[in-house]
Amino acid sequence: MTPWPTQAGRHHSGMRRRYSVKKTRVAFIGAGQFANVFHYPTLSEMDDVELVAIADLNPELLSRTADAYGVPGRYADYQEMLEKETIDAVYVIMKPAPLEPIVLDVLSAGKHVFTEKPLGLTIEQTRRLAAAAHAAGVKTQVGTNRRFSRVLRTAKDLVLERGPISMVVGEFHKDMESEQFDMEVMHSDALHVLDPLRYLAGEPVSVHSHADRWYRKTGWAHSHNVYSAFMRFDSGATGVFLANRQSGTRFERFEIHGDGIVAYVHTPDIARIFTAGNSDPLEIHGKDLAG
Ligand SMILES: NC(=O)c1ccc[n+]([C@@H]2O[C@H](COP(=O)([O-])OP(=O)(O)OC[C@H]3O[C@@H](n4cnc5c(N)ncnc54)[C@H](O)[C@@H]3O)[C@@H](O)[C@H]2O)c1
Incomplete structure (x- = not known):
């Protein structure tokens, strides 16, 4: 490493x-x-x-x-x-x-x-x-604090040094029993992944999505609680968004793909950057970057 x-x-x-x-x-x-x-x-x-x-x-x-x-x-x-x-x-x-x-x-x-x-x-x-x-x-x-995560911002800069971002992925899963604030999970919580995708790739110009209500231990969810979407952004990049609120644990991750480079980012803690021909990733730690 x-x-x-x-x-x-x-x-x-x-x-x-x-x-x-x-x-x-x-x-x-x-x-x-x-x-x-x-x-x-x-x-x-x-x-x-x-x-x-x-x-x-x-x-x-x-x-x-x-x-x-x-x-x-x-x-x-x-x-x-x-x-x-x-x-x-x-x-x-x-x-x-x-x-x-x-x-x-x-x-x-x-x-x-x-x-x-x-x-x-x-x-x-x-x-x-x-x-x-x-x-x-x-x-x-x-x-919407994820876009200010030092590891995400540094990873984006490193990918852009080699050329444009071609594809982004954002996923945010939780085992959540009730909707926050009696509103759709998308508006209260899943936005924490959509906003950084916009920071990475621009504004979405087309979206193909599914929003579902899946049964939980305590009954049917009021809100949609399982989301998936494929997107094209105005930068030309494409993206995938996933959010599941009847999952096994809290898990948050981004991928940023560029020209011969990819960053796998767990905000706010760590990003691993792989470059073509090099199987040894560069590791960036949030605690080292914090001001
Ligand atoms: N960005 C994140 O990662 C993140 C994480 C967790 C929570 N949050 C957000 O934090 C917010 C909750 O904040 P909180 O925990 O401080 O809320 P809270 O309910 O604990 O506190 C709100 C305070 O506002 C006061 N208040 C309400 N109406 C008022 C009025 N008219 N005049 C004066 N005071 C008034 C209440 O008395 C209370 O003390 C939510 O929006 C939640 O989404 C963000």
Whole structure:
């Protein structure tokens, strides 16, 4: 196995800047579970971010989170927070059901917005939010995080060094008993594989697909729970998408095929890159690339 040169793969944004930068003033709406596991700890470590305020309906979660991260502004009413605080961007982190009116208010206040996936309960709701963001002229981002995986991005770059990507594969399987958020598995969860396929190969221009409901231990699934699709992308590449939610275990994998090169990627941990005539793969480890 060939060791991967750690520093060579490090992205420039991971390097510390010597000059002082204006801090982005960030507020949160939501001090719940996922936000506390990922977003509060991540943002609190960034030198160019200041956590200025939190709004949450739950007073205990509000004060516990604000205390943990030293956040001065504390509100039950997010509208009051938007009016009183000087804020550049707002993280709205909660289940998708209450999201739409809150995100619309944040957008009409002219703030940049980060939300978790799924952005909306339906495609129509998601389109309404996208149109409002466009009209507000602010930056928005949704937590479809696989496309930012260092191993996936590095693997893509290495394949592209030899020429265009000809074919991609994405699969994401789980043993899942119930639909998340009472919505289609595709919208809540399987999108975690479709989004990176778009990052790798472009926008789909044709899709041949099957979506099925397969029986589970607890009864018939409300949502489709077994998906397969063949796609052509606007780059000319073709792709395969597979997602099974009555499978034996959690399993997530991508393939990126190019000219005499293929990357087999298990995000976020490892990519193995094989080149023609060389049976010994180059291994890239996510922990080595992390900034
Ligand atoms: N990207 C990923 O890999 C990934 C993984 C797991 C979960 N998620 C996403 O994380 C999200 C769930 O986030 P969570 O676990 O923090 O949710 P949560 O339900 O634990 O917390 C939501 C918080 O928002 C507060 N809240 C609700 N309405 C409010 C309002 N009107 N004003 C102020 N506060 C309000 C609630 O009191 C609660 O504390 C989901 O969208 C899920 O898809 C993403």
